[in-house]
Amino acid sequence: MEALLFERDTVLAAFWMTVRLTAVSALGSLVLGTLLTAMRVAPLASLRGAAGVYVSVARNTPLTLVLLFTGLGVGANLGVELSDDIATNNFWLAVIGLTAYTSAFVCEALRSGLNTVPVGQAEAARSLGLGFVKTLRLITLPQAFRAVVAPLGSILIALTKNTTIALVVGVSEASVRMREMIETYGDQVIEIFLGFAAGFVLLCLPMGLVFGWLSRRMAVAR
Amino acid sequence: MTQADLIVLDQVNKRYGDHHVLRDVNLRVRRGEVVVIIGPSGAGKSTLCRAINRLETIDSGTISVDGTPLPAEGRALARLRAEVGMVFQSFNLFAHKTVLDNVVLGQVHVLKRPKGAAVAKARELLDRVGIGAQAEKYPAQLSGGQQQRVAIARALAMEPKVILFDEPTSALDPEMVNEVLEVMTGLARDGMTMVVVTHEMGFARRAADRVVFMADGEIVEQDSPDGFFGAPSTERAQSFLAKILTH
Ligand SMILES: Nc1ncnc2c1ncn2[C@@H]1O[C@H](COP(=O)(O)OP(=O)(O)O)[C@@H](O)[C@H]1O
Numbered sequence: 001m002e003a004l005l006f007e008r009d010t011v012l013a014a015f016w017m018t019v020r021l022t023a024v025s026a027l028g029s030l031v032l033g034t035l036l037t038a039m040r041v042a043p044l045a046s047l048r049g050a051a052g053v054y055v056s057v058a059r060n061t062p063l064t065l066v067l068l069f070t071g072l073g074v075g076a077n078l079g080v081e082l083s084d085d086i087a088t089n090n091f092w093l094a095v096i097g098l099t100a101y102t103s104a105f106v107c108e109a110l111r112s113g114l115n116t117v118p119v120g121q122a123e124a125a126r127s128l129g130l131g132f133v134k135t136l137r138l139i140t141l142p143q144a145f146r147a148v149v150a151p152l153g154s155i156l157i158a159l160t161k162n163t164t165i166a167l168v169v170g171v172s173e174a175s176v177r178m179r180e181m182i183e184t185y186g187d188q189v190i191e192i193f194l195g196f197a198a199g200f201v202l203l204c205l206p207m208g209l210v211f212g213w214l215s216r217r218m219a220v221a222r
Numbered sequence: 223m224t225q226a227d228l229i230v231l232d233q234v235n236k237r238y239g240d241h242h243v244l245r246d247v248n249l250r251v252r253r254g255e256v257v258v259i260i261g262p263s264g265a266g267k268s269t270l271c272r273a274i275n276r277l278e279t280i281d282s283g284t285i286s287v288d289g290t291p292l293p294a295e296g297r298a299l300a301r302l303r304a305e306v307g308m309v310f311q312s313f314n315l316f317a318h319k320t321v322l323d324n325v326v327l328g329q330v331h332v333l334k335r336p337k338g339a340a341v342a343k344a345r346e347l348l349d350r351v352g353i354g355a356q357a358e359k360y361p362a363q364l365s366g367g368q369q370q371r372v373a374i375a376r377a378l379a380m381e382p383k384v385i386l387f388d389e390p391t392s393a394l395d396p397e398m399v400n401e402v403l404e405v406m407t408g409l410a411r412d413g414m415t416m417v418v419v420t421h422e423m424g425f426a427r428r429a430a431d432r433v434v435f436m437a438d439g440e441i442v443e444q445d446s447p448d449g450f451f452g453a454p455s456t457e458r459a460q461s462f463l464a465k466i467l468t469h
């Protein structure tokens with residue numbers, strides 16, 4: 001216990017990094033996932049195809065590979081620099097990788113949400129003179145979102161835990177700090193492990209509760 | 223075609239695979255006219271209705287609205303659809319929007335009316351169809367008859383040139399049919415151009431200028447309500463009327 005108490009500032013800082021990685025990647029995944037969903041139902045076959053291929057690849061590639069690719073491929077090899085500061089640079093590389101991966105799952109969830117929206121909703125929208133984008137933005141996607149709040153919550157929880165893989169691009173989030181501490185305080189391995197696990201549970205448990213509540217509150221009555 | 227013709231269907235054909243659903247359909251609807259389409263289930267009435275604002279494509283022939291052939295897609299099609307109202311059997315009110323927002327949405331996002339003016343117009347129309355007091359509710363909180371009246375207000379808000387009704391009372395409990403038919407009769411009296419698919423023969427007699435009888439994808443005969451109900455000329459129309467008028 002002493003180790004965790006003694007190091008509580010660095011532990012909290014590490015968890016703060018986890019929270020930031022999660023929040024920024026979640027936002028990015030929501031935006032990119034929504035865009036991918038729109039592409040997958042677009043009238044243009046090429047857009048549908050491109051989004052379909054992207055989602056299949058991203059969903060079926062291990063996250064470690066995705067992050068290694070953004071870190072080594074995009075970062076080191078292609079020499080893309082997102083910031084002069086190496087820590088900031090690594091942070092954004094991790095965000096890109098996590099977003100690229102998670103948005104595929106967001107897209108799948110939203111698409112299944114779209115399938116729950118009766119076809120008459122889009123027909124009524126089109127018969128008012130709304131085009132493809134406005135029908136999606138005003139009528140079908142909002143209803144799809146409300147139908148998949150709970151699955152989106154699960155995706156967010158998975159994303160939170162997945163941020164631990166950001167260590168492969170050198171981001172010092174909670175799990176990295178844990179390893180360091182285990183090396184330093186070899187006599188308190190169990191306590192350290194339990195402490196960090198509790199930290200993740202503390203982060204994720206409320207998410208599940210909030211999303212469960214939201215999902216009931218936002219459900220569309222038909 | 224003459225100036226008076228608002229909708230013109232010329233030699234329209236539609237197939238679903240081998241199934242020939244519309245066969246050489248010719249139909250003209252004059253400005254201000256109320257045309258009631260009747261016929262047995264599967265005759266192609268819904269398909270015809272939906273083809274007029276291109277919710278269904280057709281295989282051959284032409285459909286024009288107010289002198290303009292139906293555009294294939296894009297903005298031109300959206301513009302045309304805004305001029306052609308549609309009322310569905312299953313209401314199709316936007317489930318996540320309040321009654322008021324259902325009637326406001328198209329005005330703001332398609333007609334680009336200022337929000338204030340759109341809300342004022344929506345409230346006036348909701349009052350007209352007798353739903354003014356329920357404006358803040360969600361569709362699922364209303365009865366079927368109320369939902370369908372909101373759907374009519376939603377269509378009217380666009381100030382369409384014509385409104386298509388596809389069996390607007392078929393999904394309603396019997397006690398709610400009349401409240402919807404009354405609104406429709408009022409529209410007919412006010413000179414709205416209407417194409418109405420219905421099994422309500424009372425409405426057809428009362429409000430229609432012309433009755434069109436369809437069977438097997440064809441327009442079999444058309445006449446004034448008195449002429450059609452009094453003395454249908456084809457055997458198919460006679461047997462159809464005999465079936466529905468006996469109960
Ligand atoms: N999407 C579709 N795919 C295949 N067949 C269809 C489809 N929609 C309608 N049909 C067929 O077309 C015929 C006409 O349908 P419809 O226009 O709905 O008739 P009505 O409204 O007069 O009952 C029916 O035989 C129906 O089964």
Ligand SMILES: [Mg+2]
Nearest residue numbers: 267268269389
């Ligand atoms: Mg029908």
